[in-house]
Structure formats: structure tokens, C-alpha cells
Amino acid sequence: MGQPVSDPLAGQYQTNPPREVPTRRGTELLMLGFAAFIVTMALVLVEANQEQELTSSIIWLGLAYLALFAGAHLAVRRWAPYADPLILPLVALLNGLGLVMIHRLDLAYAAKAAEDGKDFTPYIGKQLLFTLLSLVLFVIVLVVVSDHRTLTRYSYTAGLIGIAALALPALLPSSLSEVHGAKVWIRIPGITGIQPGEFAKILLIIFFAAFLVSKRDIFMTAGKKIAGIELPRGRDLGPLLIAAAACLGVLVFEKDLGSALLFFGLVLVLVYVATERAIWVVLGLTLFAGGAVVAYNLFTHVQTRVQNWVDPFADAYGDGYQIVQTLFGLGTGGIAGTGLGAGRPEIVAEANTDFITAGIGEELGFIGLAAVLMMYLILALRGMRSALAVRDTFGKLLGCGLSFALIMQLFVIVGGVTKLIPMTGITTPFLSYGGSSLLANYILVALLLRISDAARRPATRPKPPVPQQAPIAEAHTVMVQRPPDMGGQQ
């Protein structure tokens, strides 16, 4: 919505009438309603297939879900009116499907626990609470970060906190940081646990984007030419080497291969985009290959993962069990799937966290899995489009990094689940059970919306330049050149 032209002078600068830029918030609300409909239907399917009683409470749940995201929608309408209209509905749909899947697995786990005579607390309650908290955090980020460029001011703070958060679990005793062999937690006994790596991801993207933008010119300068290839100068290699070292550190001390892969991919992409030189990618991939070989030879847990990737069936009931059962699940699901609630995704361990896409592939089939993957791709491409359209280089780099982080994380986990690459544990954004992941990814989405808002917001009319004039008494006599296009009218 362009500002009404009130200043008669303004007309002289504009040859075209101001273009009406639609906010497209109506589209967003419509799509949110659509997402709520799909999620409600998914819940109905689960309840029907699990032979639960179908009651009207499902409708209320669906409406409550819609109301929750309508709240987020109102916040977007108020604080980021020009934001991309598809990002929030896509996130809402993914989050909703995740909730349905977690509830569906709860039913299976509860049945199993009842058989064994054990107690079972459903996961869905906590996840609903985290969804609510995430949306609150989402709104707070939208309000506080009214302009993404302000983030550059805190880039070093963000970087320091990010590195510290990443390193903290490694420094803590295992009793407070280790779950299933990966030291990536900060556990507060009896209350909850935090995976600081999820937040570090965003903080480090902010840091790297700001750092690279400020040093962009230095990166762009030519280094030594060796054998026809323009190599970057030694001291410019600093951040890349630090990043590589930090990732290797994560790998060594926390046994968190998935995050290591994610960070490395992120740094590589950010440096490449900032410098526009493919040589960084070549260098980075060479470093990665070397690191991978070293890691394979040094660590048995890396060897195990590679073996499970090459041939999980060699140890189908031992180390390979999870992957083998995942493949069986995906195969049993086939093209159309068994139907939500009609498969047995609970056979795969960690089915509601790392392996949640395995359950989706089993029950919704290839069609469902492909749809989910496409939703992520559209989400990331909308983010990328906003990054391309935004005017400032920091915004471009930040948007690009956040969008790529989503796809990279998805690739690492879904690739691992479907045996495309070795399995490295990491959460699936928005789908997986886990508070840290959900909170962090909602921050990511809030920032993406902020950037997309900046990209589509019509440029505010520049203020008429106030010529800096020295006090008239001290003024020298100067020759002032008349602006050529104003001459005729004056």
C-alpha cells in the first residue's frame, strides 16, 4: 500500500504512480485454514484407524490449532504485513502433521506399555506446550527484531554465544549432557533438557552472515595465483578454518555427526555466496573429504554408521536394526502407504524424533513423503526468493543461510533415514518431537518472515535532502551547479 501522495513536491520525482503492493495476508489466512483442515483430517484418520472413539473433540482440537496459528497470523499482519504468505501456512502444516504423528505414535507406545504393564506418559502434551511456547517466541522475535539489519550490531555477541552453546555440552559431565551416546544436551535434572546446538545454528548463521558482509571486500581482493588458480589469502582462510575446526570439535567431543555436517554445509554456502568464488567450495569439500577419512579411521562410531549405510542387512538385528526396519517400513508403505494409523511405525526406534519421516513414508507412502519434502522445498525456496529480493547484503546472506539450513538439515536426516547417506542423528525441522528444535526453528521462520517483509515492503519515500549549509555569515562564495533536470521548471 503506497503512501498517499500529499506532498506536491514528491510528484516531481516520480514519473509513475506508486504501485499498489498487496500484503497478501488474506491468502495466508486462507492457506492456514487449509492447513488446519488437512491436519484435522489426518487426526480423524489416525483415530479411525486406531479404533479410537471419534468424538466432536477432534473438531475442537482442529479449531484450537487454527486459532493458535490465527494468533501468529495476526502478529504477522501487525508486525510484518508484507511477509511471504506461504511460509507460515507451510510451517503450520508441517508442525501439525508432526503433532498428529507424535500422537499416533503415543497410541502405539501406550498400547505396548499397557501390554508390558508399564506406565506411559504421552509425548503429545509436552509437544503441544512447546508449540504454544514456540509461537509466543515467534511473535516476540517478530516484534523485537523490527529490522533484521539491527542484528548485525550483535553479530560478535551472537557468534560467541553460539560457539559457547555449541561447546557447552562437551564441557559438561556426561550425566548432564549425554543421551543415546550423543553429548548434545544440557540437562536440568528432573525438569527438562535443552539442545543448545539447535539455537547455536541460528546464532552462528547471524554471525557468519554479518562477519562475511563486513569483510566482503577483503575476500573479494585477489590472493596469490598458484598454477592459474586464484587462491584466497592465508589470513582470509581464518573463518573457514575456524569453522572446520569447530565442527571437527563437535564431532570429536559430542559424537554429533549430523550437526557437524549441517554446520559445515552452512559455512561453505555462506562463504561461497559472500565471495562468489567456487574455489571456496572446492577447498571446503577437499577439507571435508580429508576430515571424513580421518574421522572414519579414528572413530568406531563413524565406522559403524558407514557400515550400516553400506549394508545394514549384514547386522539386521544389531547395529543395522533401525535402518533395516526403516527400509521395511518404507517398503511396506509403498506408493500409497498403509494409511495414517494403520501401519507400524513404532517398530523403528526413535520414531517420533529422528525417524519421524520413516513413519510418514510408511503410513502416507511415497506420495505423502514426497509431499512433505516438497513442502520443505517450497518453504526454503520462498525464503530464498525473499533473500534474492531483499536490498541489503546482510539480509540476502542471512535469508540464504536460514533457507539453506532448513534444506541441509532435512537432507542430512531424511537422507540418513532413507539410506541415501550414512545416518547421523539430527531432528527433522517442525516434525520431530523436541522442544529445542521446535523453538529454534520458529525463530528461524520469524527471521525469514522478517526478511521477506523487508523484501516486499514498498520503499519508503526518501526524505528530501536537507542541504548542509554552513552558517551564512561564514559562508564562502561558492559556485553551485544547477541540477540539470530542474532547470526548465524553475
Added chain:
Amino acid sequence: MNTPMRKVGITMIVMIVLLLVNATYIQMFKADEYRADSRNSRVLYDEYSRQRGNITDADGNLLATTAPSNDKYRFARTYTAGPLFAPTTGYYSINYGAGGLERAEDEILNGSDPRLFVRRLSDLITGRDPRGGNVQLTINSKVQKAAYDLMMQRGYAGSVVAMNPKTGEILAMVSTPSYDPNPLAAHDTKTQKSAWESYDNKQKPMLNRATQEIYPPGSTFKLVTAAAALEDGKGPDTPINTASNTTLPTTNVKLENYNGTPCAGGTFKDALAHSCNVPFAEFAGQLGKDKLTKAAVNFGIGQDITLPMRVAPSTVGQLDSQPALFQSGIGQLNVRLTPLQDCLLSATVANGGMAMQPQLIKKILAPDLSDIETYTPKQLTGTPALSSANASILKDMMLGSESFTKGGGKRPDVQIASKTGTAEHGVNSKTTPPDAWYTGFAPANDPQIAVAVLVENGGNAGLEATGGSVAAEIGRAAMNAVVGGG
């Protein structure tokens, strides 16, 4: 800056396309392979949710069937008279898999057998849930029950096998102590687990003694030695060594008759009637390895028998030396038979010297009870173990043995031909109660049923146990169930 960003965008698309291509490969091209993999427990769960076929006895009485259940599996497997038929039906458990016929005929019972394919296809089109085919056994419930009840009443651990000597159809297959397969088929994991654990004890109730365990046959093996001797030209009146003992050639070890008594009478037929050890040991020594082995093979010993459950192969052991032949000729040393094989000894004599292939399945029926396959009698080796003339002679000798055999259940109207056995075993055979055997057939002139009874460790008679005193009455009870009118 926009050019590299576009390239990153393309990279993201490529990454998702890679995931999609890989998912296509797994969920479309490899799907059938993964679905059919035996390690895929999802398929197993599906199977447990299907209406499994029935197992019936020869007269169509239900031994194992499915009842609708109100849980996620939809059907529960039930066994009409659990422990009585457990050695034949086996069990079908979600957590512990399947055993017995439930495992051997699983493809028919769960409906995945190729012969059920057309029906499965029509089920698919008409939208009916696929159902399994039925298996009709050759088991005669009356014989099975008579033998099982008496074994349980006496508290014996052992086995009874009965078959139709003319067709090889198994009429009874008892193993005691037995187990109830019903709790194993329960859908409740706890029930399954506690049942499974309670069956895992020293008495081995889940061991099918009729087919899975081999025992020294003792004097019942003299039927094989006698058959070989008759084929070798001996006659029922051939004189024999009546001494109370003999020395194993090239050793100082004495082999003596039961209780160390001389052999009454003086002929071959007297030797079998009184089960004298010395003459049979000497016969075996004279026959040599080849002739004795040939007879044994044609009685079925060492043959691979599947019912379709695989039967443990019986063996005559090593017969390389004279002492070994002497001991093996009376069913000791390393001679080991399953009760099923022991039954086959009598059955072969009853069938004029020709061993018939033992079979447990009479018919395979489709879910709608139409015939899929009917089993026909087959000869086991095709070569008779002894000529029909000699079989007739041996039958008469067995009639003589029966007349000297103690134990209850004798009826004047039923003519039984039989042989007992009292097999020494264990580390010290003088302190371990012997296994008691009884094998025979009736009626002698037109055999309808052949029986073998094994009572482990002499039942409750201790060291004094003999085949006659312990096992005979059970064998007679089984035969009376068929030929004595109940």
C-alpha cells in the same frame, strides 16, 4: 551476490530431488523385496491379523481354529484340546513364532501358498479379507486320546505313535508330558511369556518325543535282526544258542540274557518269544554289517522323513566290528530310533515287509473346503525289508512274543502281534531305569493299526521296568481303540 544465491537455490532443489529419487527407489522398486523379507515383522503382524485356516483330525473334528477377537489382531488362535494334540498341531505365537504343523504348513494356513493364489486374487477383487487354507490330518482322535489318557494316568514321560500299516497314515502321535499351546497363542505378551517360561523345564514338555528324540530301541530292534536273519535263510525252527551268556568276540565282555537266564526252548521263534539276547547277538555277528544295514534301511532307519515336520533320522550306529554287531543286534550300543521309526518296524512287518511312507496330512483344503491336494500312500524305499512270506513268519513269531508278554489290556477277541523292549541307557545302565518299549500291530490277520510305545526311564517301575510290564498296556489300549470297538 544473486548469481551464487541462485546456484544455492538450484543445489537445494537438487538435494530434494535426490531424496525423492531415493525414496522412489525404496518405495517402488525395492518395496516388494522389503515387504517379503522374513525379518520384516510388519508382515508378521499382518499375518496374525488374518483368518488362519483350521487343523482338523481325519474325521474333520477341529484341533486348531481361529476365533474372532476384539483387539488389533482381529483373530485369536485356539486349540480345542491343547496338550492332547500339541505334538501334532504345534503352536502359533506372536512373540515366539510357530512350531509343529503350524510352522510346517504355515503357507497353507496363512493363505500365502501359491495354490491359494487364484482364491486370494478373487478375495482381493471382491474385497473379502484373505483367509487361510485348512489342513486335515490323518490323526484318529480316539486312538490319540486313548493313548494319551493312559500315559497321563500312569504319569509316564514318553511317546506313543500309531499308524495304519497299509498306508503309513499316522493315527496317533502322543508325547508326554505335553503342553498347552493356547496361552502361547494369547495376544497378551505377559501370558505368552509366563507360559513359555513355564514350559522351559527339565521335563521338556515342548519336545515332541515321537519325532524329535532318538532312543536306544532295545529288544524291539530284534525285529530288524530277525528279518535280516530270515532273509538270510534262517527259519523259525532254526536251532539257536541257549546259553545264558556269550563273550563279545575279541573281548572279555560278557553279553547275557535278561536276568542271566538260559533261553527257554531252542529255536529261533522261541528266542524272539522270550527275547533272548545271545542268539540275536550271534545272528547279527553272522549277518555282518551289510545285510543288517540293508534290512535296517528298508525298515526306514536312516531315511529322511518329513511329515512335513522333519523327523530326526534314526540310526544303527557303527557296525564295523564283531562286538559292535553283537551289541547292535539286540538294539543297544549306538542304535537309536525315534518312536515313529519303532512303530514303522511293526508296520512294515504288518504290511508284508514293505515300509510305507509315514504321513500326517490327509488333505489340504481351500478356505471354502474344496480339495487342493489329497495325499496318496507311498512306499518309503520301494524295496521290501523282507519278503511277504518271511513277514508272515515274523508275524507268527510276534504272536508268540505277545503271548509271553505281561501287562494289562489283553482282550481275547483281538489278536495282537508284538515285541517288547527294555533298553539300557545312561552312564551306568545298572542304576538307570531302562526305557520301556512295546511295538506291535492288530489284528494279526488283517492289520489295521501298528503301534509303538516308549516310556522313558521305566515309568514308575524303576530298575525292574520291562517293556511288557510298563509299555504293553498302553500299546494295547491304542490298538483296542481301533479294532476292539473302543
